[in-house]
Amino acid sequence: MEIRWLQAFVAVAEELHFGRAAQRLQMAQSPLSQTVRKLEKDLEVTLFERNTRSVALTAGGHAFLPHAYHILESVETARQAARASSGGVYGHIKIGFTGVLNHLSLPPLTRALRQRYPDIELTLVGRIMTRDAVAQLESGALDLAFVGLPVQSSAVATRLIRREPFGVVLPVDHALADREEIELRELADEGFVTTPLSAGSSLQEVAMKACVDAGFRPRVVQEITDPYMILLLVSTGVGIALMTSGIAPIAPPGTVFVPLAGEPVYMQHGLGWSAKRVSPAVKVALALAEDILPTPIET
Template identity: 60%
Template sequence: MEIRWLEAFVAVAEELHFGNAAVRLRMAQSPLSQTIRKLERSLGVELFHRSTRSVELTAPGHALLPYAREVLAQLDVAAKAVKLPQGEVYGNLTLGFTGVLNHFSLPPLARAVQQAYPEIALTLVGRVMTQDAVQQLESGSLDLAFVGLPVDSSRINARLLAQEPFGVILPEGHRLAGMEAVDLAALADESFILPPRSAGSVLYEGTMRACSEAGFYPKAAQAITDPYMVMMLVAAGIGVAVLTEGVASMLPPGAVYVPLAGKPQYMNHGLAWSIRPGSKARDAVLELSETVLPTASPIM
């Protein structure tokens, strides 16, 4: 198997069109087709379903694609390694985050990485709920992730970054929108915009816990993963939502944030990574994060 065969395979797999892939690789279509055939013969499988109208990956093609991409990425890293001064940190780092709930942590860390380690290629993956983040950290598809704590995995390390009190997001014309604080029990008959239960969101768990302690089970109007879309639906009058205090400065027109009355309940924001040894890039960013995003003191 040759590197150029993998380069050809990835190009066709991403374009799903031999002509476009040939243009991308700056070669003729016939040699490209021959290259793919050589790769298929070497592996003993067909990688593409071909017809006069379409090109599609086969099951073996889908299985090969992430590994082919990884091989090419590592070659790129190796090429950089021989050109950089000794001791320079380089590599690829993939960071998962939820969305607006990470607005206080993601920008400063991303800026610090770019400034301190310009040779680290930082890939940001959005809309990653805590449960998904844990699975992707365990599988190696993520290097780091912003999560809600605690995480239920002995294979993941995490540290606390911040604790934010929960409040409610209400439509601007809601009867309780002008209150200084709202007793959650007063919303027992309302419809709630919630994260999907299956998404493994700590925000969902926090909402369920807060409502349970207020003596009711929330009725779901919609199940939405993106917290900003939750706020948009509240502004549209579809329902109400439980979110954290930090979103108050990011509300869309037509929505208001009101703190919860009584004993505060908090969402714990954390940074998580696999217990397995990581790359030098991951370890460098972890060390940098301790300065940029120091561990918070838990609120008792």
């Protein structure tokens, strides 16, 4: 068994697509398929179910994945230990984020990491909703992730980094667009653009609960995973969207952000990591994050 075999397996397991995995590994698809087959032959287990339309992990593949992560992690730890004798901090950190919702948190952290620890390699993985982020932190596919709090996992540690009140994003020509604030119950008859329920978005979960608490269930007219695409759909007049105040400065033309009246409804933004997998690189990243993204004080 060779390390490159494991790297190939992990890439395909995460992408569930040989073409994307090959591109990620900067190799052709045919050699990648051959490498995976060598690993399967060595293990005497089929790791993937393949057909012309999809790739999926078999039961054996699911069972082998955490061990593959552990082996690759051990190799990286050994490499870091050897390099650490020179006094620097080395390693690789894979960070998951949603997208536009993290525009106030992700850039300051990654800039500081690159400046302070240039020998730490960063990989940023976008469009990762909270539910998927937690699963990938548990499995070791991610080292850090921006999540909505609270999370339901004893294996994932978190820290609050930002608290943002909700408001509503409206088309600029909407009847309520010139209001200074809006009562949530005033939106009961509106059509909402949201992420799919199956996406596991904390933003959507908090927003939907707020509507129910206000006495109505929102009428969803369009579902789309990317939060910024939600804003673009609002700009076209498809519907309205509940979003946090952090997006107000970057809302696209044709939209307006209006705060909600009454008791604020907050989105709790957090940073998550596996409590069992804190490499030297992740350790210094967490320490730096405490300075760059301090926990807000309760008011």
